[in-house]
Amino acid sequence: MTLDLLQMVGFGLVATFLALLIKEQQPAFAFLLTLFVGAMLFFFLMDYIEAALTMLDDLANHANIEPVYLETMLKIIGIAYVAEFGAQLARDADEGTIAAKIELAGKVLIFVMAIPIFRTLLETVLSLLPGA
């Protein structure tokens, strides 16, 4: 695990250096390099994220939580990661407006995904109220 971390940091530093080198002549290539390395590091991390999520899934199964809730939560986490990834890349290329829109899209989608859970919560609270 430590070796993997060293490897990822090494990737990052090498890519940073190379991107600095190209940025002078061809900024577009530097951006593509950044995108490539970002995707690559994220790709490595997916193994660890998968392990953590599997553990979470086991816990939820033991606790008899309805799978719909866990699924929604995982989707929300996924949306957050992906939106952050895209927004930071866009901001890196000095496209603040697009970055803001990507973040907005992430926020709206998260809100929409959370609506069924929110409705269930409201119904539970209402059923607890006397005379409802």
Place this chain on the structure above:
Amino acid sequence: MAYDVDAIFQIAGIGIIVAMIHTVLKQMGKEDWAHWVTLIGFVVVLYMVATIVDDLFQRIRSVFLYIGG
């Protein structure tokens, strides 16, 4: 490990070589050729990047969307 450090050097190398060719062709007065070279190099790199981004998105989809579902 599906991807290694070679790919980074590949992309950076393509970028540097394209920049070099661009400069040389410009010095020779062939501006339109220089632009074509840049465009072709860009498309090649874009293809590599698109491939890995596609892989990443497939992986994200399989990890986040189908666990427990």
